[in-house]
Amino acid sequence: MQSFDVAVIGGGPVGCVTALAHAKRGARVALLEASPERKNRFAGELLHPVAVDILAQCGVNLAxxxxxxxxRGFAVFTPEHSGPxxxxxxxxxxxxxxxxxxxDELRAATMQTEGITWFPGARVSMLEGQSVHWGAGTGLRAGRIIGADGRFSFARKALGLPDDRHVLSHMAGLTLHGVExxxxxxxxxxxSRVGPALVYRIGPDAVRVCLDVPTPWKKASNRNELLINAYRPVLPEQLRAPIEQALRQDAILWAVNEFxxxxxxxxxGMMLxxxxxxxxHPMTAAGMTLxxxxxxxxxxxxxxxSWAAQRRRDSEVPALLATALYEIFALQSEATYATRKAIYDLWAYPKMQRRTMxxxxxxxxxxxRLLAVGGNLVTRASVHVASDARHPRRWRPAMAAVRSIAGLIHWLVNESVPEPMRMPFIQKAATPFEMLRQQQIAALTPPELRVADLAAEPA
Ligand SMILES: Cc1cc2nc3c(=O)[nH]c(=O)nc-3n(C[C@H](O)[C@H](O)[C@H](O)COP(=O)(O)OP(=O)(O)OC[C@H]3O[C@@H](n4cnc5c(N)ncnc54)[C@H](O)[C@@H]3O)c2cc1C
Known part of the structure; x- marks a missing residue:
């Protein structure tokens, strides 16, 4: 068996960067990829500056x-405001x-880098101590084995870790041409009222649109009409017709959004x-930066x-934020309306815009620091709820909103303490996120009714 300092399982974006970063430190790296041929996969296409810097340090030419x-950042269009x-x-x-x-380019960079040996077509199917096996009796040994094999990770299974993925929603990917x-x-x-859309340029004449699709809609026969109705009112003018046309042509790439x-x-000796x-959820484009x-x-x-402890600490904020923002923006409840209003209040201040970014x-x-901003947000949201409650017949939903906001604080605090200290009943209970998601999914069935409901909701 050949021996290496490092064996990286998976030649996706993170596997390639793992191989490049280790080779840069002088390690002899084996890079094993099950599907080396080009695929038409729909996944992450937007990198934050931290990730761009890491690629530059690995010598990858993004151009x-x-x-x-x-x-340069994001333009956020909301149903409640006319300007972004x-x-x-x-x-x-x-x-x-x-x-x-x-x-393709990341893989080419690894192939040109001294110290990295490619094993194309190697679908790892057995891990034994420090040896890695695939195919009919092929294998190698490595001092460090790194599982960069994505959501369905074999390395994760081999470590005996649970498959604790939750489906959040689906993502419909469209490609528009001739669009400014x-x-x-x-x-x-x-x-939008059903979830966020992300739109960005992927080429001189290609714009990508990612539409969040509630899972029960994915299989609905009138799915594309439902999406047109849900997104049309909030899309910038010049994107409406091209998006409707792409949806009517059913030219859609699909992906599942999971948590x-x-x-x-x-x-x-064996890391993930x-x-x-x-x-x-990809809404905050955090995956590849993490x-x-x-x-x-x-x-x-x-x-x-110490590496794992540091990563756990440094991943908390982007992971919490992605989950909380998806919850606040995708779900429709008194609590999320009030929290959205509170976010817009904060974004009136340039300092808070910079902090958010x-x-x-x-x-x-x-x-x-995130929790301090969260506290400010929750206070403002509660004020919005309280001022709504002054109207007769509004106190009941307002009380539900206060309970929901309290649940969100509870969840945030619980998420922020080390795992052994978390309250066991909360660990077992669904997060407010999950409860709301379940409510929304129930409300979305049958989807036609929900669209009628949404159209009737006040802005
Ligand atoms: C719709 C969508 C939009 C997204 N948008 C963004 C975004 O804008 N920005 C962002 O940062 N992130 C985004 N993400 C997340 C991003 O795509 C992922 O975080 C990223 O792809 C993870 O890279 P990875 O290398 O860990 O895993 P993957 O990309 O899943 O790569 C895993 C690799 O391992 C290989 N493999 C699997 N099993 C084996 C095995 N047994 N042996 C050998 N090889 C194996 C696979 O063939 C694959 O090449 C998005 C995700 C989705 C679904």
């Missing part, structure tokens, strides 16, 4: 990967590109990175326990 110029909120990265620039072209974006050089987040908490990073550790940071910091570390992009990872 060669088809990156279409720097991304422009949230800019305080430092650095992000990037956008087409996923499959970018993975309202804010070129920015990602566009469009908040898995980032709790286990493996054991000494990227989606194999955990994943969040994965690249796992990979880069692991290559700099010789001590598993620092949290969102992984540049700021302090949980106490």
């Amino acid at each position: 060669a990967a088809g990156s279409h110029g720097p991304n 909120f422009l949230l800019r990265y305080p430092k650095g620039k992000g990037a956008t590109f087409e996923f499959n072209a970018y993975v 974006l309202p804010f070129e050089g920015s990602g566009h987040v469009v908040l 898995r908490p980032r709790t286990s990073y493996g054991r000494p 990175v990227g989606d194999a550790v955990g994943h969040v 994965g690249f940071s796992d990979a880069w910091t692991l290559a700099q570390s010789d001590d598993f326990e 620092n949290f969102l992009s992984g540049a700021e990872t302090s949980l106490p």
Whole structure:
């Protein structure tokens, strides 16, 4: 059996960065990929500045990967406001590109890097101590085995970890041509009554649209009409007709949006990175920034326990934020209406816009600071609820909103303490997120009725 310092299972974006980061430190790396041929996969296409910096340090040329110029931040369109909120990265620039072209480029970079040996077509099916096996009796040994094999990770299973993924929703991907974006050089987040849409440029004449689709809608016979009705009122003018046309042509790429908490990073000698550790809703585009940071910091570390503890701490803020923001923006309840209003109040201040972007992009990872902003938000949301409650017949939904906001605080606090200290009944109970999601899914069945409900809701 051949021997290597490091064996990386999976040549996706995070596996490639893991191999490059280790090779840069002088390690002899084996990179094993089950499906080396190009696929038409729909996945992450937007990188925050932290991830762009890591790629630059690994020597990856994003322009060669088809990156279409720097991304300065996000324009957020909400149903409640006529103009968008422009949230800019305080430092650095992000990037956008087409996923499959970018993975090709990352793989090409690993093939050209000294110290990395590719094993194309190696679908790892057995791990024994420090040896890795695939196919009919083929294998190698490595001092460090790293599972970068995504959501369905074999390495994760081999470590005996549970398959604790939750389906949140589906994502419909469209490609538009001949379209000018309202804010070129920015990602566009469009908040609708059913979920968020993400729109960004992936080429000189290609714009990607990602529409969040409630799972019960995925199989509905009138799905595309439902999506047109739900997103039309909130889309910027110039995107309406092209998106409707793409939906009517049913030219859709599909992906599933899932959540898995980032709790286990493996054991000494066998680590997990990227989606194999955990994943969040793509709304905040956190996945690859988290994965690249796992990979880069692991290559700099010789001590598993301290690396894993640091990653757990540094992943809390982006993971919490992705979950909380999806909950607040995708779900319809008195509590989420009030919290959204509170967010817009905060975004009136440039300082809060900068802070939001620092949290969102992984540049700021302090949980106490996030909780301080969360406390401010909850106070403001409660004021909105209380002022609504002054109207007769509104106190009942307002009380439900207060209970829901209290549940959110409880959940945030519980999430923020180390796992052994978490309250066991909360660990077992669904998070407010899950409860609301279940309510919404129930309300979305049958979907036709829900669309009628949504149309009748006041802005
Ligand atoms: C619709 C959608 C939009 C997204 N948008 C964004 C975004 O804008 N920004 C962002 O940062 N993130 C985004 N994400 C998340 C992002 O796509 C993931 O975080 C990222 O792809 C994870 O990379 P990975 O290398 O860990 O896993 P994957 O990309 O899943 O790669 C895993 C690799 O391992 C290989 N493999 C699997 N099993 C084996 C085995 N047994 N042996 C050998 N090889 C194996 C697979 O073939 C694959 O190549 C999005 C996700 C979705 C679904």
